Amino acid sequence: MTTHTPIPTPQRPAPPRTPTRRPNSVLDDAHNTTLTAGLLLIFGLAYLACWLHLGPHTLAWTLNRATGTVAYLLLAATTATGALLGSRYSPAWLTRAQQAGWHGVTSGFALTLGMVHGLLLTVDATYPQSLLAVLIPGASSVRPLPVALGTLGAYLLALVIVSTRARRHLNPRVWKALHLSAYPAFALLTAHGVTAGSDHLGALYATSVAAVAFTFGLRLLEETKKRRPPRSTG
Numbered sequence: 001m002t003t004h005t006p007i008p009t010p011q012r013p014a015p016p017r018t019p020t021r022r023p024n025s026v027l028d029d030a031h032n033t034t035l036t037a038g039l040l041l042i043f044g045l046a047y048l049a050c051w052l053h054l055g056p057h058t059l060a061w062t063l064n065r066a067t068g069t070v071a072y073l074l075l076a077a078t079t080a081t082g083a084l085l086g087s088r089y090s091p092a093w094l095t096r097a098q099q100a101g102w103h104g105v106t107s108g109f110a111l112t113l114g115m116v117h118g119l120l121l122t123v124d125a126t127y128p129q130s131l132l133a134v135l136i137p138g139a140s141s142v143r144p145l146p147v148a149l150g151t152l153g154a155y156l157l158a159l160v161i162v163s164t165r166a167r168r169h170l171n172p173r174v175w176k177a178l179h180l181s182a183y184p185a186f187a188l189l190t191a192h193g194v195t196a197g198s199d200h201l202g203a204l205y206a207t208s209v210a211a212v213a214f215t216f217g218l219r220l221l222e223e224t225k226k227r228r229p230p231r232s233t234g
Contacts, residue, residue: 036112043067043116050123057125064120065199071113072193075157076208078106079186083215087222107161107182114154114189121147146196153188156181186212 043063050060082103084090090099121129121140129147133139137148163170163178170178194205 036109040112047116047119047123050120050125053125060120060124061126064117064124067113067117067120068193069199069201069204071110071117072189072208073204074106074110074113075186075189076212078103078110079182080208080211080215082107082182083212083219087219089215089218089222104161104164107157111154111157111161114150114157118150118154143196146192149188149195150192153185153192156185156188160185183212183216 046059046063049055050063056062085099085103086096090096094102118134119131121134122131127142129140129142133141134147134151137151138144140147160179160182163175167175190205190209193201
């Protein structure tokens with residue numbers, strides 16, 4: 001009786017695995033991109049209306065105050081919560097990726113609104129400034145010191161965001177040093193708001209500074225305890 005050896009069927013190669021993406025529902029959310037584009041479109045139309053002298057005479061001034069206040073609120077929130085990222089005080093109900101995502105989105109919106117805040121000076125109905133006067137610290141003909149503080153603070157905030165985007169290509173110590181520029185940026189922009197703003201926002205600035213100082217102190221205390229050598233028992 002003849003036995004037939006079964007011919008092994010060739011197995012198909014397993015499909016290549018797609019790299020697992022980090023569960024970041026903030027930065028990878030298409031709705032966030034749509035929201036950003038929508039806000040930029042709205043501010044672009046508002047800027048065009050100011051440039052064409054449409055609407056109230058104080059339109060550019062009102063938008064300037066509004067964008068500046070909201071930008072500072074976002075900056076205070078992202079600076080205060082950023083100190084807690086990676087610490088034991090970070091919210092447990094959010095993953096590390098989600099925390100970093102919200103931190104990045106908030107800082108990005110703060111910078112964007114801050115840029116709109118500065119650009120609105122170029123279409124102010126009473127004291128319009130040139131673009132160079134806004135971009136070059138001290139070149140403004142109206143309140144040069146407060147405007148210069150805002151420009152320098154915005155540059156430092158942009159440096160923090162750009163360095164974070166290029167984090168993979170930077171030495172960790174260099175990135176950390178650049179990222180800590182968020183605190184001088186916050187200080188400069190606080191001084192800008194206090195010296196340039198005509199609104200009564202003293203309580204807002206005081207609360208924001210206290211929140212940033214408190215969270216920074218918590219993180220500094222935790223890092224100090226980590227680096228403290230253990231006590232010898234004997």
